[in-house]
Amino acid sequence: MSGVRALQKEKTRRQLIDAALGQLSSERSFSSLSLREVAKEAGLAPTSFYRHFSDMDELGLTLVDEAGLTLRQLMRQARQRIEKGGSVIQISVHTFMEFIESNGNIFRLLLRERSGTSAAFRAAVNREIRYFTLELCDYLQQANKLDAEVAYLQANAAVTIVFSAGSDALDCDKKDLEELAQRTIKQLRFIARGAFEFGLRSENRHDQLSRKTKGETK
Amino acid sequence: MSGVRALQKEKTRRQLIDAALGQLSSERSFSSLSLREVAKEAGLAPTSFYRHFSDMDELGLTLVDEAGLTLRQLMRQARQRIEKGGSVIQISVHTFMEFIESNGNIFRLLLRERSGTSAAFRAAVNREIRYFTLELCDYLQQANKLDAEVAYLQANAAVTIVFSAGSDALDCDKKDLEELAQRTIKQLRFIARGAFEFGLRSENRHDQLSRKTKGETK
DNA sequence: TAGAATAGCGTACAAGTGTACACTGAAATA
DNA sequence: TATTTCAGTGTACACTTGTACGCTATTCTA
Numbered sequence: 057m058s059g060v061r062a063l064q065k066e067k068t069r070r071q072l073i074d075a076a077l078g079q080l081s082s083e084r085s086f087s088s089l090s091l092r093e094v095a096k097e098a099g100l101a102p103t104s105f106y107r108h109f110s111d112m113d114e115l116g117l118t119l120v121d122e123a124g125l126t127l128r129q130l131m132r133q134a135r136q137r138i139e140k141g142g143s144v145i146q147i148s149v150h151t152f153m154e155f156i157e158s159n160g161n162i163f164r165l166l167l168r169e170r171s172g173t174s175a176a177f178r179a180a181v182n183r184e185i186r187y188f189t190l191e192l193c194d195y196l197q198q199a200n201k202l203d204a205e206v207a208y209l210q211a212n213a214a215v216t217i218v219f220s221a222g223s224d225a226l227d228c229d230k231k232d233l234e235e236l237a238q239r240t241i242k243q244l245r246f247i248a249r250g251a252f253e254f255g256l257r258s259e260n261r262h263d264q265l266s267r268k269t270k271g272e273t274k
Numbered sequence: 275m276s277g278v279r280a281l282q283k284e285k286t287r288r289q290l291i292d293a294a295l296g297q298l299s300s301e302r303s304f305s306s307l308s309l310r311e312v313a314k315e316a317g318l319a320p321t322s323f324y325r326h327f328s329d330m331d332e333l334g335l336t337l338v339d340e341a342g343l344t345l346r347q348l349m350r351q352a353r354q355r356i357e358k359g360g361s362v363i364q365i366s367v368h369t370f371m372e373f374i375e376s377n378g379n380i381f382r383l384l385l386r387e388r389s390g391t392s393a394a395f396r397a398a399v400n401r402e403i404r405y406f407t408l409e410l411c412d413y414l415q416q417a418n419k420l421d422a423e424v425a426y427l428q429a430n431a432a433v434t435i436v437f438s439a440g441s442d443a444l445d446c447d448k449k450d451l452e453e454l455a456q457r458t459i460k461q462l463r464f465i466a467r468g469a470f471e472f473g474l475r476s477e478n479r480h481d482q483l484s485r486k487t488k489g490e491t492k
Numbered sequence: 493t494a495g496a497a498t499a500g501c502g503t504a505c506a507a508g509t510g511t512a513c514a515c516t517g518a519a520a521t522a
Numbered sequence: 523t524a525t526t527t528c529a530g531t532g533t534a535c536a537c538t539t540g541t542a543c544g545c546t547a548t549t550c551t552a
Contacts, residue, residue: 061549083391104500171385173301213461220434243431249471250464279519322530
């Protein structure tokens, strides 16, 4: 039951996945890859592709899963560094920037398919980003003792800012990267500070905000 | 010199532009359109396309310009509403959400081509977004008397958050739109509050931050 | 060990792509 | 008015695409 066959199949499946990943670049998106190109790059006849995936879409969704894994591995890496002490924001941003430097194409895949033409892809990417956000949310809630809603809003905003910075980083000269990182760090501090201020007043928030938001929410 | 001919040419050029815009949808991106499809939709023979654009790329860049115009028109609209009084953040977010509801495909074009496979497209979109950001930056600097750097960072972060919310709005049930808007408003308030706090200390910022950032910037 | 299952191949085809080229008729120009 | 210009047409060609179908060789299973 070991499966010489199954093993070989798994191996060429990986070849297909790697072939696809390998063809991604700043000027080549997944949706612009053809089944034939991927098969060729993997050293397979076009029709053999179907032995592993019914579709390019199915391959693509697999890649998104793969990317999600890489993303979570990134979080673990960041947490390890944070435990050794230092500014959380700073370490997170630098970890993320390093991630992008060595996983540019995977990150591009996420960015592109998030606004792509397949609803399934968009959903898959958003799911991965949601995991990412929720983990950060948990952390914020615990570390900063924030109100759950405030923590979520902060996490969501922070992830948005960091992803956007990541997107900029992809088109950035290497020499400007550090400057970009510093700007991002400051922006995250704005958000953290703002969230903290609002979080402090979470009990009497209604009093604090009623003057400004009166009548806006039912 | 009036130009019956030139007039007609301009007209069918518009037909091409409108044909392209008309084919965009959640499941159809500009890069997935073919020259032939666009020409057909415009009621032209494929080869006539070349009388107006040398490339699909050239058409695409025209569309991005078009989208930039729409975006600036949006800002004007928002400013008008703001002058009539009300929360700046609230009005801006709602104006933006309305924009997306009636210009979804134009917004999708910007989102997609910002991370697309053509460097020229990415540059064009980023240019439009930069204009948008700088206008907001000016406003913040003037209205809130913020330090230039702080104002820029706030404007940049705010635009990022709003665009991201816009992207979410495109895949959102209509009933959840208001909730999304409210969340976005709160996030913008976090940023505004944080920027304000940091901005206050702009004169003695070096003292305030030197402990944390010592040695990071030359 | 005989038979079934299956990963991978090659051929073939219909559909769609960008675009080169020669042509036409109407508008612009001289 | 005679000539030139040029927006738009139709044909044609070389390519690429996804995938249906039948075959082979190897592994699995009974």
